[in-house]
Amino acid sequence: MHSYLNRQRPLEILLVEDNLGDIRLLQEAFKEGGSHGRLHVVRDGEEAMAFLRRQGSYEFSPRPGFILLDLNMPRKDGREVLAEVKADQELRQIPVFIFSTSTGFDDIANAYNHHANCYIPKPVDMAGLVLMSQRLEDFWLCTAVLPS
Amino acid sequence: MAPFLQFFQRLFDSDFMPHGNCFNWQPGILWLHVISDTAIALAYFSIPVTLFYFVKNRKGLGISALVVMFGAFITACGASHLMAVWDLWHSTYRLEGLIKAVTAGLSIATAIATMRLVPVARKIATPEEMERVNAELQAEIEARKEAERKLKELMARERADSENRLRSYLEAAAQAIVAVSADGTIQRVNRRTEEMFGYTREELLGQKLRMLLPERVRDIHAQHRAGYFAEPRIRTMGNGMNLSGRRKDGTEFPVEIGLGYTETEDGVLALGLVSDITERKRVEDQLVSANAELKAREEQLHSYLEAASQAIVAVDARGRIQLANGRTVEMFGYTREELLGENLEMLLPERYRGSHAGHRAEYFIEPRVRTMGIGLDLVGRRKDGTEFPVEIGLGYARSAEGMQALGMISDATERKRIENQLVRANAELRVREALTRSYLEAVSQPIVAVGSDGKIQLVNRHLGKMFGYSPEELLGQGLETLLPERYRQSHMMQRGEYFDAPRVRAMGIGMDLVGQRKDGTEFPVEIGLGHVQTEAGTLVLGLVIDITERKRVESELARVNTELTRSNSELAQFAYVASHDLQEPLRMITGYLQLLERRYKTQLNDEAREFIDYAVDGAVRMKNLIQDLLRLSRAGTQSMNFREVEISSLIEAACANLQVALEESGAEMTVDPLPKLTVDAGLLTQVFQNLIGNALKFRTAGVPPHIHVGAAEAPGGWVFSVRDNGIGIEPQHYERIFRIFERLHGADQYGGSGVGLAITQRIVERHGGRVWVESKAGEGSTFYFSIPARVGAKIASTGIS
Numbered sequence: 001m002h003s004y005l006n007r008q009r010p011l012e013i014l015l016v017e018d019n020l021g022d023i024r025l026l027q028e029a030f031k032e033g034g035s036h037g038r039l040h041v042v043r044d045g046e047e048a049m050a051f052l053r054r055q056g057s058y059e060f061s062p063r064p065g066f067i068l069l070d071l072n073m074p075r076k077d078g079r080e081v082l083a084e085v086k087a088d089q090e091l092r093q094i095p096v097f098i099f100s101t102s103t104g105f106d107d108i109a110n111a112y113n114h115h116a117n118c119y120i121p122k123p124v125d126m127a128g129l130v131l132m133s134q135r136l137e138d139f140w141l142c143t144a145v146l147p148s
Numbered sequence: 149m150a151p152f153l154q155f156f157q158r159l160f161d162s163d164f165m166p167h168g169n170c171f172n173w174q175p176g177i178l179w180l181h182v183i184s185d186t187a188i189a190l191a192y193f194s195i196p197v198t199l200f201y202f203v204k205n206r207k208g209l210g211i212s213a214l215v216v217m218f219g220a221f222i223t224a225c226g227a228s229h230l231m232a233v234w235d236l237w238h239s240t241y242r243l244e245g246l247i248k249a250v251t252a253g254l255s256i257a258t259a260i261a262t263m264r265l266v267p268v269a270r271k272i273a274t275p276e277e278m279e280r281v282n283a284e285l286q287a288e289i290e291a292r293k294e295a296e297r298k299l300k301e302l303m304a305r306e307r308a309d310s311e312n313r314l315r316s317y318l319e320a321a322a323q324a325i326v327a328v329s330a331d332g333t334i335q336r337v338n339r340r341t342e343e344m345f346g347y348t349r350e351e352l353l354g355q356k357l358r359m360l361l362p363e364r365v366r367d368i369h370a371q372h373r374a375g376y377f378a379e380p381r382i383r384t385m386g387n388g389m390n391l392s393g394r395r396k397d398g399t400e401f402p403v404e405i406g407l408g409y410t411e412t413e414d415g416v417l418a419l420g421l422v423s424d425i426t427e428r429k430r431v432e433d434q435l436v437s438a439n440a441e442l443k444a445r446e447e448q449l450h451s452y453l454e455a456a457s458q459a460i461v462a463v464d465a466r467g468r469i470q471l472a473n474g475r476t477v478e479m480f481g482y483t484r485e486e487l488l489g490e491n492l493e494m495l496l497p498e499r500y501r502g503s504h505a506g507h508r509a510e511y512f513i514e515p516r517v518r519t520m521g522i523g524l525d526l527v528g529r530r531k532d533g534t535e536f537p538v539e540i541g542l543g544y545a546r547s548a549e550g551m552q553a554l555g556m557i558s559d560a561t562e563r564k565r566i567e568n569q570l571v572r573a574n575a576e577l578r579v580r581e582a583l584t585r586s587y588l589e590a591v592s593q594p595i596v597a598v599g600s601d602g603k604i605q606l607v608n609r610h611l612g613k614m615f616g617y618s619p620e621e622l623l624g625q626g627l628e629t630l631l632p633e634r635y636r637q638s639h640m641m642q643r644g645e646y647f648d649a650p651r652v653r654a655m656g657i658g659m660d661l662v663g664q665r666k667d668g669t670e671f672p673v674e675i676g677l678g679h680v681q682t683e684a685g686t687l688v689l690g691l692v693i694d695i696t697e698r699k700r701v702e703s704e705l706a707r708v709n710t711e712l713t714r715s716n717s718e719l720a721q722f723a724y725v726a727s728h729d730l731q732e733p734l735r736m737i738t739g740y741l742q743l744l745e746r747r748y749k750t751q752l753n754d755e756a757r758e759f760i761d762y763a764v765d766g767a768v769r770m771k772n773l774i775q776d777l778l779r780l781s782r783a784g785t786q787s788m789n790f791r792e793v794e795i796s797s798l799i800e801a802a803c804a805n806l807q808v809a810l811e812e813s814g815a816e817m818t819v820d821p822l823p824k825l826t827v828d829a830g831l832l833t834q835v836f837q838n839l840i841g842n843a844l845k846f847r848t849a850g851v852p853p854h855i856h857v858g859a860a861e862a863p864g865g866w867v868f869s870v871r872d873n874g875i876g877i878e879p880q881h882y883e884r885i886f887r888i889f890e891r892l893h894g895a896d897q898y899g900g901s902g903v904g905l906a907i908t909q910r911i912v913e914r915h916g917g918r919v920w921v922e923s924k925a926g927e928g929s930t931f932y933f934s935i936p937a938r939v940g941a942k943i944a945s946t947g948i949s
Contacts, residue, residue, distance in 0.1 A: 021736045028743060101731045103775075105786065124735055124771055125764070126742035 011037035014064035016048040018073045029129035045076025066095040086115040093147045164239035185229040192226030221258040224251035324422040330377040346396035380409035459557040481531035515544040594692045616666035650679035723781035738767045776903035795822040802837035815853040831911045838904040843872035865936035876925040
């Protein structure tokens with residue numbers, strides 16, 4: 001199952017999420033699922049952009065393999081981050097996964113219209129969360145190929 | 149015996165002795181007497197003879213009474229002497245006596261006459277006197293001779309004068325006059341001759357006539373001239389021939405020549421009176437061409453006649469048809485041959501013929517171009533006896549054959565028909581007009597009618613009341629009286645435009661119209677415009693509605709609507725908040741409870757695990773509830789996406805979603821043939837899913853569910869049904885079940901949030917249909933819903949969003 005265990009560099013994952021409870025649950029789920037990724041967490045859109053553009057305290061942040069992006073956040077929300085990333089020559093190759101409680105038709109359509117790479121409703125229970133983390137890594141690391 | 153005869157008989161009685169007896173018949177004396185008396189008698193008788201001879205041969209003497217008397221007296225004397233001889237042997241003394249008596253009478257009368265002549269005889273001139281008289285007479289004769297000579301002189305002068313006059317007449321004549329002698333020499337010419345032929349008189353006189361003729365006719369002319377001199381008379385030359393003269397310059401010209409002659413000392417002269425008829429010829433030629441033109445015109449006229457759409461008939465004074473054009477033949481059905489020369493009245497019905505002949509005669513007395521029988525219905529009669537209305541124009545033409553009357557006949561059948569229609573329509577119109585007036589008052593809406601001058605022609609009671617006037621106050625006023633001052637100017641202009649192209653419409657669409665009452669207050673109005681054509685021109689009708697109340701309601705509605713929109717968007721906002729913000733804490737609760745269970749499984753006892761289970765179960769139910777609520781919200785607010793779909797495909801999708809439940813329950817499903825409809829496929833799939841899901845959920849325990857999906861076409865659309873054999877519903881609950889969160893059963897008995905049917909109802913209503921249920925408790929339920937056909941954009945847009 002984990003045929004790429006001996007990667008030299010670990011998978012960098014950027015999680016943009018304001019809710020501490022959700023952050024912790026996701027970290028636990030990735031841990032339980034046996035993820036090899038390194039989860040970087042920022043708490044809002046502005047921080048996310050700073051991280052991606054290596055600004056301020058994020059001068060040495062790595063370029064993430066993909067971004068898990070919540071929609072509803074203070075200051076700059078996930079919709080704006082998505083638009084900015086996809087409008088940026090440098091960043092648009094990074095896959096962006098919208099990760100939201102909302103299953104609203106408008107939110108989903110809007111995300112794909114702005115070139116989100118996929119839309120993942122937040123699983124309700126722990127088991128679902130673990131399964132999601134495993135499948136996500138499995139698909140994006142083992143099935144698909146990310147830009148280097 | 150008559151006394152007269154007796155007298156004569158007695159004259160010749162000789163009852164006496166003869167006279168010879170007196171001489172005793174002695175021859176000496178007897179013969180002396182006889183010879184003497186006889187000589188005397190003869191001498192006597194010679195005297196009157198001589199006298200008469202003298203008188204006869206002496207001129208200037210008539211046989212006067214005296215000569216006769218003297219002759220008779222002498223003759224009577226001679227006779228008495230002869231009687232004396234006779235009586236010597238015959239004793240007729242009575243006769244002798246009578247002769248002596250006559251002689252005596254004559255002698256006495258002559259003696260008396262002679263005596264009466266004595267004074268006359270005394271006046272007879274003497275020879276001296278005669279000499280004197282003779283000398284006087286001689287002088288008189290001389291004087292007479294002198295007078296005679298003078299007279300002769302006078303007459304000669306007179307003759308010369310008249311000759312001069314004649315010459316000047318000749319000179320003045322319009323004709324050229326040429327006198328020619330028998331040898332063809334020109335003897336005399338007049339001035340006109342010089343002008344006409346271009347020669348001077350000197351060039352002509354003594355020359356030959358042939359110089360005035362074209363060469364080609366000179367020889368023949370000489371022959372004719374000889375003929376003329378043989379038998380001269382006054383006549384025209386070359387009768388019926390074209391004669392030509394020849395001018396000095398060689399040009400020729402047409403002439404006409406009259407011939408005459410005169411006898412002079414030099415013999416007979418022929419006179420030629422020559423007229424230049426160039427001008428007359430020209431006029432003649434013109435006449436000829438005019439005539440040809442006339443003929444062409446006539447032909448043209450004829451073709452016009454034939455082309456005329458009217459029947460044209462010409463009749464003479466006796467009423468006989470002289471001319472009939474083709475249209476006449478068509479109109480009356482007679483051939484032209486049947487018509488020509490026949491009486492005009494054949495074209496009339498029998499009953500009019502008598503009076504028509506009279507009118508016709510009158511027309512010929514005073515013909516003029518006019519219409520026949522104005523105000524009368526004229527009728528023609530075809531050959532087959534049928535009659536038809538006609539219209540006739542009359543005219544006339546004068547020609548050599550006399551006057552002809554012309555009738556121009558139109559078949560008025562069609563016109564009559566239209567006329568009748570018009571009359572009917574007119575009558576109808578009058579009735580309508582009367583009705584209109586009564587309608588106007590009966591109509592509860594205020595109405596005003598305005599003429600093109602903008603003056604109010606008509607108002608009803610209601611309009612007066614609306615504006616606070618009496619109808620009488622408004623009539624004749626300008627319409628602008630009813631408008632606030634600030635609109636009057638523009639309204640007058642717009643009114644003019646409307647009159648140019650009136651049509652039925654609402655006035656001032658999209659504008660707020662305002663009326664002004666007599667007291668100056670204003671109020672909003674709505675005005676419908678129409679127009680009618682009347683004899684007085686176009687009337688524009690305005691139907692005025694006071695929309696004060698409507699305006700109030702409208703603005704109230706707008707306010708409520710705004711409020712609704714606001715509360716609706718709040719609700720939509722709430723739905724989103726519910727979907728997101730409410731779910732997050734729930735997920736947190738669930739997630740951490742489960743994390744607790746996983747990590748500390750070994751440290752927890754059964755009781756603790758049971759508690760965690762309940763907590764998680766509650767959180768999950770709450771999450772379902774929230775999601776159902778969200779679905780309900782979306783069913784009402786989500787924008788509709790109509791397209792044409794096979795309803796059967798929606799059923800398939802619904803069944804696919806319910807696959808697990810269908811298989812577990814062992815349900816049997818039947819489906820009617822289903823139509824193709826324009827619907828929101830996603831939403832309608834939910835409807836079927838909810839209804840089929842319910843049928844499965846509320847099944848009778850131990851009985852395999854049987855579900856039938858039906859479809860029936862209904863007026864305006866389709867009615868679908870989902871029938872089951874489940875537990876059924878009491879009739880008192882039929883309405884409750886569609887309310888949100890309404891449940892007839894405990895959650896532990898039949899799961900669910902109580903939102904499904906509410907969602908179903910909302911979706912169906914958004915399609916313009918409705919949903920209802922028929923059921924019998926314990927036997928099953930049938931849910932029906934209707935979907936109108938051709939649900940279009942209208943319904944989509946009326947959805948609250």
